[in-house]
Amino acid sequence: MWNYSEKVMDHFLNPRNVGEIVAADGVGEVGNIVCGDAMKLYIKLSADKQHIDQVGFQTFGCASAIASASALTEMLRGKSLAEAAALTNQDIAHYLGELPEEKMHCSVMGMEAFQAAMHDIRKKHPELNLPGGENDLTGEDRIVCQCFSISERKIKEVVQQNHLTTVEHVTHYCKAGGGCGGCKGEIQSILDKLNGSAAAASPAAARPAPGAPLTNLQKMKLVQETFDEVIRPGLMKDGGDAELVDIDGDTVYVRLQGRCASCPSATQTLKHWVEAKLRELVSTALAVEEVKG
Amino acid sequence: MTNEIVYVDNNATTCVAPEVFAAMQPFLTEYYGNPSSVYPFSGPAAKAIEQARVSLAALVGATTEEIIFTSCGSESDSTAIMSALATQAGRRKILTTMVEHPAVLNVCRNLQKQGIHVDYLRVDSQGRIDLDEARALISSDTALVTVMFANNEIGNLYPVWELAEMAHAKGALFHTDAVQAVGKIPINLSGSAIDFLSLSGHKLHAPKGIGALYRRRFVPFAPFLAGGHQEHGQRAGTENVAGIAALGKAAELAQQHLAAEAVQLAALRDRLQAGLLASCPDAMVNGDLQHRLPNTLNICFKYIEGEAILLRLYQAGKICASSGSACTTGSLEPSHVLRAMGLDYQALHGSIRFSFSRYNTDQDVELILAVMPGIVKALRELSPFGRN
């Protein structure tokens, strides 16, 4: 059960400024039906083109998507273009009195729709000479998350504006990484670049994306888990067993037990199976050494 | 407060029947003795367990020694799967379906990481599996075929009797997760090839936290929980006497009322289905209409999103239903069952499940039919999709 604030429920049940504006100065469309939420924002400017006169929206999505869109339209109405440009997704969340963490992407979607509408205004009204709007599809506008079409720029923006430190947070805020998960490593590198090593050391980052760089602590935990959940059950199937003796840097010290200990092909087992499993599931940098006796 | 609730989410859980509550109460108050103790004070507890075993065995056409009480449906599922692997060391394959409950699916995923080969049967657009595909995938390496009796989301019934025979033909064991079926449709296991069957109390008006596993007589078994000798050494842990007594009573009630109830629930469901299809444009029923639980309706409303529909339903009349939409669970992916069926994304996010129990009435259906068209219309007016 989601715990929605009264304000969210109010904007969900009584959304403001619903509908299309026919002669809009800018229309922004984001999301799509595959993702489960989508929004269309219509902006009409004042006669002098300096202020936002009317705003309208259409949203496909859950309660918080509808409430975020409704809130955004209320916040935009009457603002100068410069004031509006300074809004962030946090402002939407605050206006609604907080959104559940997993639903923050709804507020981000509102901001994206606004940015898309601004882009449209720039195109339709080049005479206004509005700043910003260069899109560079090979650089920051390159799509990182293919499942939800999220660009590097978008990810950087949500990370910086919301002080995010983990891939999971990034997924909650903009969905990136929430589909096939194939881009989690890349999101981690974006996080690392932006946050330096601070993020990697945070305990919340305990279970990193596959392929992501590991801290020593994470590595040790993962080796231990893999050892208990995969390697020992695997060896036990054949009447063997093993003990994790120590981890030193990238070297894992293992003592074979049970039938493995007396098995002539023990070194083979160690190198080929235990090491391969650890490399596959933890880090390709790992090497296994046998501890005798 | 609860009187005002219109509860049509009985596949999620059910209310405890008053008779069931009465049957379990003495074991939470007066007769708190450990059923394994020797003095007479523990007698009623031990007796209650055996009486519950008789009632539950009768409901599914089993003998009493074939019933093992567990803590929940999930434990029963895990027990059956792990036991089938443990007792057949030479067989390293499992066959299941893409539409199982996570209690089966996630166990299989974990086993894959440990080198067990798992095949997942595909389903067609109505959620049906292909028996020929199943036959082709069962081999002399297969330890277990596990296919649910009834699907929790769409209510589909699966051909478990045939599948069990098929598994046996290749020397494999057969398990069915019947958590959604027991108490809703007649099941007679006597003489069948089903080796394991899981059930859960809270889906048939007993409380949460009590389940059972049927294990066919003489089928090799490895306990999931080791420890004390309870349940004839098949499941350690001091018995949940009150829960077991409750499950026994619930089984008794189910058996008494099952035939009449199935007709009553199907009537409610069919009225709701016909009414919604008639009053809401662009709605479509999901599942196999010929082979479906009598109490379940899964219906999708195109162009709108499930969580929004659910919250509006609650707002309009405290109507409690559920949805396969991504937003309701906090995951970003909608229902794995509806996706496996290849449902169109226009429809996928707007699916709602209504599931009835013996406590639902015509008025409940009337209320849903009265509010739903307005909700669908209001949300569609907000939606950028579905207009030209």
Ligand SMILES: Cc1ncc(COP(=O)(O)O)c(C=O)c1O
């Ligand atoms: C088909 C099915 N299997 C298993 C379960 C799990 O049962 P329990 O909650 O008792 O563990 C459920 C309940 O949600 C279910 O619907």
